[in-house]
Each structure stands twice: as C-alpha cells, then as structure tokens.
Amino acid sequence: MQRRDFLNALALGAGMVVPLGRGAWAATAGAGTGTGDATRRKLVVVMLRGAVDGLNVVAPVGDQNYLRLRPTIGLAAPGMDGGALDLDGYFGLHPALAGLQPLWQQQKLAFVHASGSPDATRSHFDAQDYMESATPGRKNTPDGWMNRLVAALPGNATPSRLLGIGPVLPRILAGGAAAVNLPNVAGAGRADVLDKPEMAAAFDRLYADHPRFGRAYAEGRAAHREVMDAALNEETAQMRAADRGAPLPNGFPDDAARLAALMRNDPKIQLAFVALGGWDTHAGQGAAGGQLANRLAPLGQGLAVLAERLGPLFDDTMMVVMSEFGRTARENGNGGTDHGHGNVMWLLGGKVNGGKVYGEWDGVGDAALNEGRDLPVTTDFRSVLAQVAERHLLLGDRKLVQVFPAMPQRMPSFQVVRA
Amino acid sequence: MSSRPSWVAPWAGAALLLTLAQAQAAPLPPDRQAVHVLNRLAFGPRPGDVERVTQMGVQRWIDAQLQPEAIALPAALAARLDSLDTVKRSAGASLAEYLALRKEVRKDVHDGDEGAKQRRRELEARVAREAAEARLLRAVDSPRQLEEVMVDFWYNHFNVFAGKGIDRALVANYENEAIRPHALGSFRDLLGATARHPAMLFYLDNAVSSAPNANARGKAGGLNENYARELMELHTLGADGGYTQRDVTELARMFTGWTFDQRRLASGGEGFRFDPKRHDKGAKTWLGQEVAPAGQSEGERALDVLALHPTTARHVSRQLAQYFVSDDPPAALVERMTATWRATGGDIRAVLRTLFASAEFMSLDAAGAKFKTPYRFVVSAVRASGMPAAEAVVNVTPLVNAMSQLGMPLYGCQTPDGYKNTQDAWLNPDALTRRIAFATALAGGRLPLAAAPASLPAAPAPRPTPLDPAALQTALAGSVSRRTLDIVGQQPEKLRAAMLLGSPDFMQH
Numbered sequence: 001m002q003r004r005d006f007l008n009a010l011a012l013g014a015g016m017v018v019p020l021g022r023g024a025w026a027a028t029a030g031a032g033t034g035t036g037d038a039t040r041r042k043l044v045v046v047m048l049r050g051a052v053d054g055l056n057v058v059a060p061v062g063d064q065n066y067l068r069l070r071p072t073i074g075l076a077a078p079g080m081d082g083g084a085l086d087l088d089g090y091f092g093l094h095p096a097l098a099g100l101q102p103l104w105q106q107q108k109l110a111f112v113h114a115s116g117s118p119d120a121t122r123s124h125f126d127a128q129d130y131m132e133s134a135t136p137g138r139k140n141t142p143d144g145w146m147n148r149l150v151a152a153l154p155g156n157a158t159p160s161r162l163l164g165i166g167p168v169l170p171r172i173l174a175g176g177a178a179a180v181n182l183p184n185v186a187g188a189g190r191a192d193v194l195d196k197p198e199m200a201a202a203f204d205r206l207y208a209d210h211p212r213f214g215r216a217y218a219e220g221r222a223a224h225r226e227v228m229d230a231a232l233n234e235e236t237a238q239m240r241a242a243d244r245g246a247p248l249p250n251g252f253p254d255d256a257a258r259l260a261a262l263m264r265n266d267p268k269i270q271l272a273f274v275a276l277g278g279w280d281t282h283a284g285q286g287a288a289g290g291q292l293a294n295r296l297a298p299l300g301q302g303l304a305v306l307a308e309r310l311g312p313l314f315d316d317t318m319m320v321v322m323s324e325f326g327r328t329a330r331e332n333g334n335g336g337t338d339h340g341h342g343n344v345m346w347l348l349g350g351k352v353n354g355g356k357v358y359g360e361w362d363g364v365g366d367a368a369l370n371e372g373r374d375l376p377v378t379t380d381f382r383s384v385l386a387q388v389a390e391r392h393l394l395l396g397d398r399k400l401v402q403v404f405p406a407m408p409q410r411m412p413s414f415q416v417v418r419a
Numbered sequence: 420m421s422s423r424p425s426w427v428a429p430w431a432g433a434a435l436l437l438t439l440a441q442a443q444a445a446p447l448p449p450d451r452q453a454v455h456v457l458n459r460l461a462f463g464p465r466p467g468d469v470e471r472v473t474q475m476g477v478q479r480w481i482d483a484q485l486q487p488e489a490i491a492l493p494a495a496l497a498a499r500l501d502s503l504d505t506v507k508r509s510a511g512a513s514l515a516e517y518l519a520l521r522k523e524v525r526k527d528v529h530d531g532d533e534g535a536k537q538r539r540r541e542l543e544a545r546v547a548r549e550a551a552e553a554r555l556l557r558a559v560d561s562p563r564q565l566e567e568v569m570v571d572f573w574y575n576h577f578n579v580f581a582g583k584g585i586d587r588a589l590v591a592n593y594e595n596e597a598i599r600p601h602a603l604g605s606f607r608d609l610l611g612a613t614a615r616h617p618a619m620l621f622y623l624d625n626a627v628s629s630a631p632n633a634n635a636r637g638k639a640g641g642l643n644e645n646y647a648r649e650l651m652e653l654h655t656l657g658a659d660g661g662y663t664q665r666d667v668t669e670l671a672r673m674f675t676g677w678t679f680d681q682r683r684l685a686s687g688g689e690g691f692r693f694d695p696k697r698h699d700k701g702a703k704t705w706l707g708q709e710v711a712p713a714g715q716s717e718g719e720r721a722l723d724v725l726a727l728h729p730t731t732a733r734h735v736s737r738q739l740a741q742y743f744v745s746d747d748p749p750a751a752l753v754e755r756m757t758a759t760w761r762a763t764g765g766d767i768r769a770v771l772r773t774l775f776a777s778a779e780f781m782s783l784d785a786a787g788a789k790f791k792t793p794y795r796f797v798v799s800a801v802r803a804s805g806m807p808a809a810e811a812v813v814n815v816t817p818l819v820n821a822m823s824q825l826g827m828p829l830y831g832c833q834t835p836d837g838y839k840n841t842q843d844a845w846l847n848p849d850a851l852t853r854r855i856a857f858a859t860a861l862a863g864g865r866l867p868l869a870a871a872p873a874s875l876p877a878a879p880a881p882r883p884t885p886l887d888p889a890a891l892q893t894a895l896a897g898s899v900s901r902r903t904l905d906i907v908g909q910q911p912e913k914l915r916a917a918m919l920l921g922s923p924d925f926m927q928h
Contacts, residue, residue: 123658167826169847180848193856205906213923220848282624282645333641334627
C-alpha cells in the first residue's frame, strides 16, 4: 500500500522524483517473490530484422574470393584505409563496430559464423517467425521461445521478468507466461493516466476479469508499477542527471543505457528483447561507410554501452544478436545484396568463450556456397541458443526440450558458453 | 500466418468453435446487423449512423457502399481536400520541389549554410502532415466509408514506406493514383498500377534492376530481386505459393527495364518507363513455363498470370476474409470468395459481394471478433465523438502521434508486408493503457485538434469541451455491452465518456 500511495502522490502532480533507495527496494524485491536468485543470470536478445549482411559484419577478408564477390562493397584488409578490424588473421570486423573491440580483446565477445535456420525460406517474414518460435518449418507454433524459456526457468514469473522494448509485443515473447513491452525505456518511469486513483478504480472495474482483455490489462498495470519503482531508483536519477551533461545519441545506445539501469535496479528483469530494423540492404549498402555502416555504428555503440553500464551484472549477462538469414555472397548490380541463407550470430557476456569466431567454415569459393549464392547453415541457431539456456541460464535437459522442441540431432562441437 | 493464443486463450477457443461450427454459424440478429456492418465496412458508427443504416436497410446500404462513385463527398470535406496542395499535385511536381530543395541543401552544405536544410525539413513535415490530413479526414468524414476501408487494406497489402528517400514526396500520389481508384475495381488494374508507380519502383528497387551486363547510364548494371520476390510473396501468390528461388530470379529478369527516371519525372511528369537498355533479353523459364523474349510485355504477362492465378485468388481472398470476418477466417468462405475471384477474373467488388452476403460474415461469431488496429481505434473514436473532422479537426497531429505511439505510424511501416490487422499483432499490456490515455484525452476535449499547427505557443489554449457521455452512448448503442454500461453508469459523469471510448467493447469491432 505504501508504494501505491507514493505513486498516487506522484501522479497528483508532486513532480518530484523521490528515490526509494536501493536498500528499500532490495528488501522488497527478494522477499515478495523469491525470484532474486533465480533471476540473477540474464539474457538480452537483439534481433536484427531485415537480414543483416553477416559477410560484412564478420568479413572473411582473408579469403581470396571475398573481394572478387564484392568488388565495391567488400571491406578492405585490416590496416588499409577503411579496412576491417582484424579478429583472427582471417576474419575481420566491420570498422563501424570498433566500439566492440575491447570486448573481443577481453574475450567477452564471440561469433558463430555460417549459422542460422535449417529452413530454406528466403522470406523475411517466415524466417523471422521461425527464429522467434524456434520451430523452423512449422508455422502453427503458438508461442515464442523466450516465453517458453521464462516458463521453464525456476522461480516465480513476475510481469517484468520477460521484457520487450517496443510498442508492440513481438512473437518471440508471446505465449502462456507473462510478458510485457515498454514502448521505449525513457518513458518507463513516467506516471500514466491510470496512476490517478479514480481513473484506476474506474478502469480496473471495466477490465478486471474481462475474458478477452483482462489478462493483458492486469499484466500491464503490474509491470508498470514494477518498472516505475525501478526507474525511480536513485541511481537512475543520477544517470539522468549525467545524461543531461552528455546526451547519448538517440535510438539504440540511449535505450541500451536505460535498459542497463532498469536491469540493475529491478532484479526481477531476467530476459529482455530488442528488435532493430533497417538491415534489408538491397541497394547501396556501402562498405566501410554508408547505409550498413550507419546502422552498425549505433548497434555496436549500444551493445558496448549496455555491457559497460550493467557493471558487475555483465558477468551474469549474455547478449545474443541474431538475424533471420544472411545475404548473397555476391553483391548485386546496385551495390547491395539480396536475400541469402547462413549468417553470423554474435554473443557477448561474462560467460562467453570469447575472442573466437566459431562454426564450420569452408570459405566463400563457388563450391562452398549454398545454391551457388550464399552461406550454408553449418550451425543451427537453436543449438547455440540451447548452449546459452543450458550453460548460462542453467536450464535442465528435460526443460530444454520444452523450449526447443525437435532440436537437431547434430550438436556443434564447440562450446561458445563457459560452464 | 500463425495464430498465437497469447493474450486470448478464451478467444482462441472461440475461434476453434467457429471453425467447427462454420457450417451452421449462428446468424446475427437483424437488430445487430447495422452496427456490425458499420464496424466492418466503415470505421465504426458516427452519431445517427445506426438509425440511418437501419432505416435504409442493411443490404441497400452495403450495395451503396460498393458503388462509392455514386456517393458525393460533403462540401466541407471536398474543400479541405482541395486545400491540400502537396496531396493534390502530380508525382512529378511533388518530386520536382523535393529534388530542388535537396540540391539546394547540397549547395548549402558546400557553402556552410543551414537555410535550405531548414526549408527541406519544413517541406518534408508539410508533405507528411498533408498526406496524413487527407487520409484521416477522409477516413473520419467520407460517406464512402468502404472505399476508405479498402484504401487501408490495399495500402498495407501494397505497402510503401514514406521514410525511404524520395518516397516521402511520392506516397500521397501513390495512394491517390495507384490505390484509391482501384480499391473496389479489378485486381489486375490495381496490381499494374502499383507495379508501375514510381513510389513502388523506388521502394522495392526495381527501378535500379537491370540485366547483369546492361550498361545503363554508364553504371554497371545488375539484377535486383527485391520487387520480384515481394510481388509473389506478398502481393499475389503468398509465401507458400509454391515458387522457388529460381522463379524469383527469373521473374526479376522479366521485370528488368521497368523503371522511371527521376529527372524526367520531375521535369516532364513522365512516371513509368520501360528502358530496353536495362532489359534482360534472354529467354526465361518461370513457374514452369518458357518465356520467350518480349521486352516490356514479359512483365505485363507476368502480372496477368499472377493476378488470375488460383493461388493468388485464394491468398488474397483469405486476407480479405481475415480483415473483414475474423483473424482465422472460415475456410469455406475463403473457398467461395476464391471461386468468385476466378469466375470474375479478379473483380474485387464481386469478391466483396460474396463476402458480405455470406452467413459467416453476418454471424454472431464474427460480430466484435476483430481487435482494432491503432489506426482503426483512433479513427473510430473520432467518428464516435461526432465531430465533423473537415470542420473541427484543424490539426491532425495529435491523431498522428497517437498512432505512432501505438506502433502504427501512418505511412511508416518500413517493411513491404504492411501492418497486420490481427489481435496477435496489436494487443499487448502497454497498448491498452495507451489507448485508454488517448480515449481520456479525446473525451476530455484535451487533444489540441482545433489549434492551427502554426499557432503561437503563447496563444491561450482553447477551453476544453468534453464529450457528452449521453450522446456518445447513443452513438455507440449496440456496440457496448450491458455489463460495461452498468459499470460506466455507476461512475461520476465526468469519467463516463472516457470509459466508453476506453472500454473493452471499444477495443474490438
């Protein structure tokens, strides 16, 4: 009741951010739900919708075929002007991702190349659907794998345990367990119309137990209260004050910084999902600079910000970046690339066996290409996610099957996640 | 697309029952039919609409809606539309102004000046505002409601994202020339109009696609398969339409040369052009058929085949049934619509006639089964409020902003699949709170709809005029359940209008 009254006071126009204080929050967080320890290990999934060109994210600059396939958009060799950043003497990182280099050097960043979905579709929409349901080829799966994951993990479900950033709830989060979305993290701490007691009373009556909308309404209110509490924390207030001095660029870096603060302040947040668009570079994608570089730069910066601002929590956090499929190995007639197959997955975090590019790799010679046009899929994306679930989130074998049904028989020979 | 019972386990059950019982779907009682057709063939009732449709007869009203050309636009709406210069003008004139400013910006950047940049921003803002204004005023005010509903449907079916380059200058013209004239006409004409419009040629890159070795305008040519893929996957056959990657590539080759020239469009108004220098003159094999080299007519023939293809008929019929009946529409209805499509060669009006005359459409299960998209929620709320948009809504920005906050910015869908219209896509915990906030602001008269966009910040805000809950309740008679009316009736009068527009009943249609 105390918290409720506090929110009401805020809504009535007090306008002052009164920190609850970390101690006060920590006391309520653990006691009420018993999820404090169960939710200690975190997962952040970033999905690049539109099929990012993985061959220019982690580019095989050491392959003699690479620049032959990509005469105008290929990245130059490391050390050259606008050249790729050397990873292992063969692969090079896109220079717009320079902000991630320290994580690579600290072995907190790894890639799995030529990975993806075994389904051959080159439809964005079907392929994204499969990546979110984790049931390639099966369209009638009712829920997303992150929702099944939160249900399978030990500990109680709370509305903010599974969190999406964006105005709609993506398929990956949908399902039987509670999940919420925040349109943007910046607005998360603001009081809304239903924080006014008379409005809340009126609308609670309309929606309580409503068969169609009651659940969404109740979860929205509960999550709003949890997130408000976390956002009102002292540390966030300080962070905001600091932001005024040095504003972060709009978009992902900004959201990433605020997400880090929310995760530090609200121990109940365990699984988070962000989708970023604009990767469908059919024309004029550029090389070291240009369209793709302009998208990669804020992504890399945001991931670095998230890693940094999570502080000690980074050790318990795994970030996975994935995209529905890769793009053609050859550039097309318009300095772009068309829809392909295999792509690169990125993993960042304290438990990553980092500093390495994993995956079976046969180069980009004509004979190695899938259907003569793109990367084959040599590692099923689900087997990488399964490693994260098992080794990082400590999900048991029996539960793993619930999250990833019909897993491929062939598992990768590498361990990208440290035990 | 898949169905997800995420928020709606009870509803998923209802959908299953509907599938099982489709043969004998319980008919909608006559006294509920007027509300139902206003919720589906229109963007919800305005005050007095239910009585008007009842008096006229539901069937006669449907027939009239299927002939929009016979319905005159009200003078006030026509005058407002006539005042929107950037919407009225041709694609060429629109592009010319945009390109001229872009050129000035480049010169300014060179000279270290900011003036042109400011002017370009102003032009972009004005173009976007006027396009939204035209669309929303029509959606709220036009008596040709079905036409506007179909514009919403087809715009999403043939989506073009206004944020991509010069398309910001072209989307209003695209809607007015490629979409609206064909909204109830022949699917083949609609398909052809979208295929040839510079907005689509630019958005899905066909304008730059050329034969691998063509040397057009001194640039190295090459194939771009973006349009060919989405043409089959989204516009016609559907993702499960049975075509292969080879079919995509071959179709892209057939469409090489379908382009436009920015300078010719801006200076002489030439839209579509076929450029034989870009065209791949080799033989092709597409969907199992040999295609003899025939220049531009290869693309035209491909559109003929796709428009009449049984798989297209079924795919688009299903999408129409999903939009008008339920998220998982009855298969038997889709089959009857498909048959009409094939019998009429893709006559949209005839297919809709089959749909509206069906027992599945006029059934108890269908009434209220759809969850409103943010677009429909906003438009239907303004309609229910009774304000004549052409006179009362000077400033559409609050409406545009509401749609953006709800995740559905107007002309702002980046991907070619357009916005979905299913409950899975739009119902989420945050959305309900935001819709309630919008309903509360509209009901309280606190949206600055009457303020001129350029009004001085110092000007005193007009006194809010809250909506009259009794009038709203009358307008929504038949759309709101007894339970909701009882709860609303027990609350203070000042909350009632907000509660009606923010009620669970008003989220669905």
